[in-house]
Amino acid sequence: MHTPIKTPLFTGRGTCCDDDEYPLDPQELCPEAHAALSASVSTMLESVGEDPMREGLLKTPERVARSLAFLTRGYRQDPEEMLKKAVFTESYDEMVLVRDIDIFSMCEHHMLPFFGKAHVAYIPDGKIVGLSKLARVVEVFARRLQVQERLTQQIRDAIQDVLNPKGVGVVIEAKHMCMVMRGVEKLNSVTTTSAMSGQFITSESTRGEFLRLIRQ
Numbered sequence: 001m002h003t004p005i006k007t008p009l010f011t012g013r014g015t016c017c018d019d020d021e022y023p024l025d026p027q028e029l030c031p032e033a034h035a036a037l038s039a040s041v042s043t044m045l046e047s048v049g050e051d052p053m054r055e056g057l058l059k060t061p062e063r064v065a066r067s068l069a070f071l072t073r074g075y076r077q078d079p080e081e082m083l084k085k086a087v088f089t090e091s092y093d094e095m096v097l098v099r100d101i102d103i104f105s106m107c108e109h110h111m112l113p114f115f116g117k118a119h120v121a122y123i124p125d126g127k128i129v130g131l132s133k134l135a136r137v138v139e140v141f142a143r144r145l146q147v148q149e150r151l152t153q154q155i156r157d158a159i160q161d162v163l164n165p166k167g168v169g170v171v172i173e174a175k176h177m178c179m180v181m182r183g184v185e186k187l188n189s190v191t192t193t194s195a196m197s198g199q200f201i202t203s204e205s206t207r208g209e210f211l212r213l214i215r216q
Helices: 031-047 060-071 081-086 131-142 148-163 204-215
Strands: 088-091 096-107 113-123 127-129 168-175 191-198
Touching: 060 088, 081 131, 081 148, 096 131, 096 148, 096 168, 096 204, 113 131, 113 148, 113 204, 127 131, 127 148, 131 148, 148 168, 148 191, 168 204
Parallel strands: none
Antiparallel strands: 088 127, 096 113, 113 168, 168 191
16 A cells, blocks of 8 residues: 655745755764854854844754755765775776766855866776766865865876876866855856876877867
């Protein structure tokens, strides 16, 4: 007999957020850190002139704490260990490219989002890695407070250190809300960064092939 799925009840006015009815994930943040974040958000609300006890803001500190725990969970993950779990011996020695990996991160200067695409390639030297792990490495480093330049280099270095390939190429194209919502307010500006090693530096043809492939 089919048992209907029960929808969490919400009796207050306004919109129910989808994380209101679920317990804190202990893998995301310890209870002490969660409580400290919630208290800090309450202070921030007061500082900008809001009333944390207003109906619409009663759960905001807890929701923001959950959100920050999710958006910074990369601090509690090890990208190199993640890569090592899916390394295989293989004689393939041509370029491996994963294009258009979505990235969502926060700039460390204003804690505003930046988002876009990452393109990651490497040339194996006896070892390959599961393709999903390349996207996972991007995700781990992106889920930290970042600058795009460092993020690009960290992805390259993790792949280089674990696989020791003949070369690694990483390009990130992203839009930064700190340039769109505030400051210079340039709506359509996109920042591109690259970090390369091995044959992607020494071989013009390899680098050219990589750049052509990501622009197709």
